[in-house]
Amino acid sequence: MRKIYQILVPICIVLMLYACKSSKDEKTFHIGFSQCTMSDNWRKTMIEGMERELTFHNNIDMVISNANGSSNKQILQIQQFINQKVDLIIVSPNEAKPLTSIIEKAYDAGIPVVIVDRKTTSEKYTAFVGADNKLIGQNAGIYANIILNGKGNIFVVGEGAKTSPTIDRHNGFLKTINHYPNLKLVKSVFSARKPQNFQNQVYAIISQHPDIDLIFAHNDRLALMVADVCKSLGLNKKIIGVDGLYGDNQGIDLVSKGVLSATILYPTGGEEAIKTAVKILKKQPFNKENQLFTTIIDSENVGIMLAQYQKIKEQEDDIKRQATRIKDLTRIFSSQQNTLYLTVVFLLVVLLLGLILFYLLREKQKSNQILGNQNRAILEQKDEIERISQLARQATEDKLRFYSYISHEFRTPLSLILTPTEDILQRKSVDVKETRYALQLIHKNANRLLRLVDQLLELRKVDAGKMELEVSQQDLVSFVKEIVSDFNVKAKTQQIDLQFICPFSIMPMVFDTEKLDKVLFNIISNAFKYTPNGGLIHISLLKNIEKIEILISDNGIGMSKEEKERAFDLFYRGNQNISLGTGLGLALSREFVSLHQGDIQVESEKGKGTTFKIILPFVQMQSGETEVTKSLYARENIEPVMPVVSNSSKTHDNTIVLIEDNQDLNQFLTQKLNQSYNTVTVETAEKGWEKILDNIPDLIISDVMLPEMDGFSLTQKIKNDFRTSHIPVILLTAKGQMESQIEGTKAGADAYISKPFNQQLLEEKIKGLLENRDRMRRRFSSEITNPSQIQKSERKFLVEFELLIEKNLNDSSLSVEKLSKELGMSRVQLFRKISALTNKNVTDYIGDFKLLKAKALLKETDKTIAEVAYETGFNNPSYFTTFFKQKTNQTPSEWRNS
Incomplete structure (x- = not known):
């Protein structure tokens, strides 16, 4: 044990020292940057370049001081950098001579000095980064000679007469144009950093010398100011600027817009200054003089420059993103590295102190591992519980919405049961024909409710996995033909071209007759429901080796893309005016087809019709197999016999337009209202509007849930048209919620009655509204001017x-x-x-x-x-x-x- 201690203790000490050393391996350098001013975009671009380059060097930080154009302030800032003993100073001198001594002082103190843009009068600096301002002036002179064809008057505008860039650019420009005897410098003026006064001065000079042909501005900012002055004077002068920055209203942009004739590229040198500083700090070889590239940008190459700058800008943005990401990763790595070192040291210490308790420690680790697994299992169970809870909430919402919809579906048949029943009970005398009609109507709608309940129970069985097929071998051709023939009377009544198309005379096949009967009956019923009179419904039976296809096609109203995609969704409600029983029947039909290991598809286009395709595997009974037979599904398809209506020409005082798309309710109400009123009945709001304009009735009764335009929209249309705005409107609806009643009242309805309704209440509402209208007429007839x-x-x-x-x-x-x-x-x-x-x-x-x-x-x-x-x-x-x-x-x- 003692030997172990003697070995581990030195190892721990070495590792701790290594960890401390590693965290301090890379030295951090401090740079002080004294910028003469940051009032223009060129200086800001320089700083952006420096900051961009610094993102590649995490161990260098830079402090920026802004002298705001004051040489004295810049001297104090550099002195402060010297006092702080920074590792390197970068200076962009405000003026050459005043800054020379302080830069020499820093250099003599052993601090490397990198001068950017402008030089001083001394050679005591470590490195210079910048363009040759004399060369820039010479390039401007050469270009001026070219665009003036060797002859013309020139006006020079500069900034800061004592600064080295201005002096060098002016000297270079003068030296060049002196070689061309026909180029004449009319005037040169340099600002005293008072922009407004300077602009007025330039304005005065240009006004006094309208014969000026070209203006050379020492930077693009001055060039833009000169261009504005020329524009205000109505003059079109050739203007050359300097800087060539990228961006709105910068040099390249102004050349591309034709505001400037050309601009001389004057790189900021921000990136180059940092690169040179890094070489100096890392004791790497560097050049003392770093002259930056310059060129002329005019209309011929500005497009290329714009494209290049755009690409560079995109690359810079990408570099920034990558640098940010690298910085984050470096920070994470550094944190993890330090954590790792500390963890290693800590583990060694724990091992050193825990050798005696090694067995207990191992057991504890095993316990921790078990606890970790248990925690993960608990978290996974928690996530699973939350997921199931979310699914349960969604399922609950869907079911509540479904029950709301199916309750709405029950209301119409209930109306057609309760209303005739109440009418029979209130009669003082019995008319056999009318009573028979009412009882047939009640019987038919009771069976309709029964079918809805059966469908709900069958869906429940499917959900519970208790629905099973009871198959037998039957002739599929005669089976489908018999179902289609059940609709012949309905097709004849609606003048619909109903056809069954099949190339086979017989097709023995195994299937559940009851369930397939329900599928076909439901889809064909829907086809009749949404196919207008005079349309077509074709049922086709096709077969190949392995499967059969039953196609039910119509040229009815069709479906939208969303309705088609969710046609079989039990809880989906597409068209607000479509019967909800449709969705229930289609959902059940899909389940029945799936039980047959088949598929059901729909193709539809709005306004062009719909085709349902039922695909079933073609299966025949093998010899020796037992057939399970079951009777076909018995359907209640009783059509009420309408009572004979008298052909008497008797007319009444008041006319009512009745709009109701349910044929049974339409017929029932018509029969009752015809006893006291002239009744005009239609099934859609569009046709109703036509009848209203043709008849200008005394009252309108309309259902809310109608195809296309609903009852609310129709009511609003009636009340907004001065031809019909006086007509009272009663809305009938299965929507009994207060929100729906408020919506109807806002639309202008005079009365709102929920289904199922009391016939006597409806008749009293009609009577009351007509009497109120009559009282208003009588009152107004005696007060024509009031x-x-x-x-x-x-x-x-x-x-x-x-x-x-x-x-x-x-x-x-x-x-x-x-x-x-x-x-x-x-x-x-x-x-x-x-x-x-x-x-x-x-x-x-x-x-x-x-x-x-x-x-x-x-x-x-x-x-x-x-x-x-x-x-x-x-x-x-x-x-x-x-x-x-x-x-x-x-x-x-x-x-x-x-």
Whole structure:
């Protein structure tokens, strides 16, 4: 044991020392960067380049100081870097001479100094990074000579006359243009860093020298300012800038827009400065003078430059992302490395101290491993419980929604059971034919409810896995043909082309007759439901070696893409106006086909029709096998016999338009309403609107759930049309929720009755609404010029009608036809509208209006009787006097003097 201690203790000490050393292996360098100013994009681009390059060197940090254009401030900042003993100083001098001494001081103190962009008057610096400003000036002079064809006047605009870039660029430019005797420098001006005053100065110079042909600006920012000045003066001058930055309203962008003739590329040198600094800090070979590449960017190469810069920008963004990722990974690695070292040391210490308890430690580790496995198992169970809980919540929501939908499906047959039953109970005398019809209707809808319940029970069996096939070998051709023949009467009634197409006379096959019967009956019933009168439904039976296909095709309304994809979804409700029994039947049909190891598919296109394809494996009974027979599914398909309706020509005072898509309920209500009202019945809102405009009825009854346009939309359309806005609307619906009643009221419905409803309640609602409308008419008929007694929408119509009469008051040929044409209505519609609102015909209404106008003129003016007659549209004063006396029992003169 003692020997073990003697071996492990030195090992632990060595590892600890190694861990401490490793964490400090890489030295961190500190760089101080003194920037003369950061007021322009060129300087900002330089800093961005430096920061981008620094992302590759995690052991270097840089502090940036901004002198804001002050040499004195920059001297103090550099002195502060010297005091802090930074590892390297980067300087972009504000001015050459004032900064020379402080840079020499840093250099003499042993701190490497990298000068960027501008030099000082001394050679005491470690390295210089920047473009040759004299070369830039020379390039500008050469390009000026080219675009001026060797002749022209030039104006130079610079910034900071004492800075080395300005001096070198100006000298290089002058040296070059002096070689061309026909190039003349008209004026050169340098800013004192007061942009507004400087712009005014440039404005004045250009104004005084309109013969200037070209302007050389020492940077693109000044070039843009010069371009704005020229534009304000209405001048088009050739302008050369310097910098060639990428970005909106920068040099390259201005050249591409034609604002500048050219710009001289002046690299910022940010990346190069950092690269040089890294070489210096790492004691690697470096160049003292690092001259950056420059070139002229004009209209010929600006496109290439833009593309290159765009690519570079994308690469830079990618580098930033990668650098960020590397930095994160490095941080993670460093953290994990340190953790690893500490863990190793800790483990060795634990091993050193735990050799005596080695056995116990091993047992503890085993226990920890077991606990870890248990924890993982618990977490996995927790995740599984949450997943199952989520599925259960979703299933609960789906089932609640399904029960809501199926409850809605029950309401219509319940209405057709309860309403006739209540009607029979309330009768004082019994009509055998009517009673028989009502009982047949009740019987039919009771069977419909029974089928819905059966379908629900069968679905429950399928869900529980208790549904089994009871197969037998039958002739599939005669089986399908018999089912199709059941629909012959219905097809004849609806004028539908129903055909069964099969190339075989017989096809023995094993299948469950009851379940396949339900599948075919359900799909063919749906085809009839959504195929218009005069359409077609074709059932085809095809076969190959291994399977048979039954196709049910129609040219009905079809399905949308979403409806088609979810046609067999039990809980899905696509078209809000489609019977929910359809989804239940299709879901059950799919389950029955699946039990046969088959498949059911649907192809459909909106407005073009639907095809259901049932694919079943072709199986025949082998000799010796026992057949299990079962009777075909017995369907209740009793059609109620309509009672004989009298052909009497008797008419009633009021007309009702009834819109209900359920044929049985439509027939029942029609029979009941015909006893007291003229009833016009239709099955869709679109046809209902046509009948409403044709008849202008006294009342409208509409179901809410209708194909295409629903009852809410129809009600809103009725109330928004001045031809029909006066007509009361009663909505019938299986939607009994308060939200639906509020929606109906908002649409303008006068009454809202939920299914199943009481027939007597409906009749009393109709009676009450018609009586209220009649009372309103009588009240208004006695107050023709005071229409405030009626509702706002009708008051607006009558005011417009009276204004139209007054506009044409002196027109003796004013007629009902002319007024109806002006209002955009037919003569009949106008007649019924006015009659419904005022209890007067249009002619009497016009006459009463003229009479009231004449009375006012007689009392309030000195006009003669003849003038009043002509002004109120009478072309004969004698007839006016006769008309006036008939209405008032006084002549116009007697009225005036009374």
